[in-house]
Amino acid sequence: MLSALLVVRGGQLVAERYYNGFQADDTYAVWSVAKSVTTIGAGIAFRKGVFSDLDQTLGELMPDRIPAGADPRVRDVSLQDLLTSTSGWEWDGPINFSRHDETDDLDLALTRPMICDPGDCFEHNNTNANLLSYLIGTMSGGTMADYLQPRLFDPLGIARPEWLVADDGANRGSGGLLMTPAEMTKLGYLYLNGGTWDGETIVEEAWVTASTTEQASGTSSTSGVNISNGSAYGYQWYVTEASGYPAWYDNEYGGQTLYVVPGLDLVMATAVAGTDVNAPDDQQPMMPIIVDLIVPTVINA
Numbered sequence: 001m002l003s004a005l006l007v008v009r010g011g012q013l014v015a016e017r018y019y020n021g022f023q024a025d026d027t028y029a030v031w032s033v034a035k036s037v038t039t040i041g042a043g044i045a046f047r048k049g050v051f052s053d054l055d056q057t058l059g060e061l062m063p064d065r066i067p068a069g070a071d072p073r074v075r076d077v078s079l080q081d082l083l084t085s086t087s088g089w090e091w092d093g094p095i096n097f098s099r100h101d102e103t104d105d106l107d108l109a110l111t112r113p114m115i116c117d118p119g120d121c122f123e124h125n126n127t128n129a130n131l132l133s134y135l136i137g138t139m140s141g142g143t144m145a146d147y148l149q150p151r152l153f154d155p156l157g158i159a160r161p162e163w164l165v166a167d168d169g170a171n172r173g174s175g176g177l178l179m180t181p182a183e184m185t186k187l188g189y190l191y192l193n194g195g196t197w198d199g200e201t202i203v204e205e206a207w208v209t210a211s212t213t214e215q216a217s218g219t220s221s222t223s224g225v226n227i228s229n230g231s232a233y234g235y236q237w238y239v240t241e242a243s244g245y246p247a248w249y250d251n252e253y254g255g256q257t258l259y260v261v262p263g264l265d266l267v268m269a270t271a272v273a274g275t276d277v278n279a280p281d282d283q284q285p286m287m288p289i290i291v292d293l294i295v296p297t298v299i300n301a
Contacts, residue, residue, distance in 0.1 A: 001284050002255070003028070004181040004271040007294060008189060009264070013182075020273075027162070027178040028271040033250045033258050034163075035129045035236040036187060037152075038136075038173035041144050042083065042235070043195070043207035044151050045136050054080040061135055067107045071114045079135075081118045082128040083235040084215040088114040091123045091220055104166035106134065121221035122233060126174035129236060130166070133173025144171045155197050156186045181269045188260045188267035191248075211235035212248040212260075229287065242295045257286045264298050 003022040007015035018024065045051045058066060059075030066074055073088060081087040089112045109127040137143040145163045153160065161183070164176025171177075190196075191212065195203035214232035218239075219225070228251060231238040237248045242261050249259040255272035270286045 001272065002270060002286075002289070003273040004269070005289070006181045006185050006269045008185050008267040009298065011189070011265075013185075022273060024182065025180060026273070027180050028256060028273055029175070029254070030177050030179050030184060030256045030271075031175050031254050032126075033179075033184060033256050034173065034175050034177040036250045036258060037148070037177060038129045038132050038144065039083065039211055039236040040152060040187065040190070040203055041136050041148050041173075042079070042132050043203040043211065044148070045140070046207065047204055048151070050136065050139050050147075051079060054078065054083075058131070061139070065106065065110075067111050070110045073114055073117060074110055077118045079132075082132050083211075084122070085124055085128050085233060085236075086119050086122050086216050087125065087128055088116045088118045088121065089123060089125045089127055090115045091125060091223070104130075104168075104172060106130075106168045115222055122216040122218060123220055123222070124227060129173035130170070131173070134168060134170040137170045143169070144173065152202060155200055155202060156183075156190065158183050158186065181271045184256075184258045184269040184271070185267050188258050188269065192260050192262050192265070192267055207235075211237055212239060214239050242291050243299055245295075251286060255284055255286045257290065259290050261295060261298075264295070266295070266298055268294060 002019055005017045006013065055078050057075060058077045077087045109130065112127065115121065115123065133144040136147055140147045143165060149160055162178040163171045166172050190202060191208050194205035195201060195208045211234050213234055215235060216233040218228060218231050218233040228238045231240040233239065234248065237250060239248050241247055245261050245263040247259065247261045249257065251257040255270060257270040259268045268290055272284065
């Protein structure tokens with residue numbers, strides 16, 4: 001059930017509620033909200049010259065790390081494909097949380113079946129964010145968490161977060177990150193302000209715009225399923241609208257949600273503790289609280 005709900009409007013925390021004994025300094029596994037952090041990391045990596053072009057491919061960036069048994073098309077997967085989840089690998093949803101070896105082992109991930117050429121179809125796949133994290137870390141000489149601490153977390157006043165390191169020595173870019181709800185809202189507020197924090201540019205405004213603009217359909221090309229209520233996909237963010245206002249969010253497994261409505265100067269975060277991966281039907285949906293309750297209340301205030 002819901003453990004925390006925060007609402008930031010006009011840069012001010014206007015609502016902060018904790019439930020079932022949880023407090024402000026409790027951290028939560030934010031699950032796929034970590035993908036948004038990874039995308040911010042990629043934007044910083046472009047700004048700082050770690051990456052140079054969205055068209056750079058795995059064959060160029062990590063040629064010696066691709067297993068011999070991988071589909072030859074893996075070498076053609078670009079950074080753009082990873083960011084937009086159009087890399088071509090089949091959907092890994094059924095194994096996201098039950099088979100961590102495949103989530104965390106690059107050899108297994110890179111040899112997953114490909115169902116289309118890179119760039120040609122959308123399939124939600126954790127491998128995309130995990131590879132971005134791996135590349136940011138290896139190309140900067142550490143882990144992505146090492147890279148982001150002085151460039152993102154420190155400027156935002158976020159102490160070094162706990163972040164799972166997978167078997168290949170990289171942070172799990174698709175998850176494994178623990179944060180407080182207030183720290184989540186800081187990430188949303190950074191993007192709401194075009195990548196600037198206290199007058200300092202953390203990530204380029206053009207990157208924020210590209211991240212939160214439709215880049216892919218968000219709908220599986222094979223199953224026709226859209227796991228986020230019909231939303232489109234930007235760079236690891238879902239793109240939609242709320243009560244007629246453009247919005248973008250990460251709303252993933254377990255009820256951990258970061259939702260931004262820039263036209264209302266509004267950032268919202270929810271967190272749920274103790275998510276049971278074996279009981280998905282018991283998870284409380286967060287979208288009705290955000291879209292059907294909070295956003296209309298703000299509009300009508």
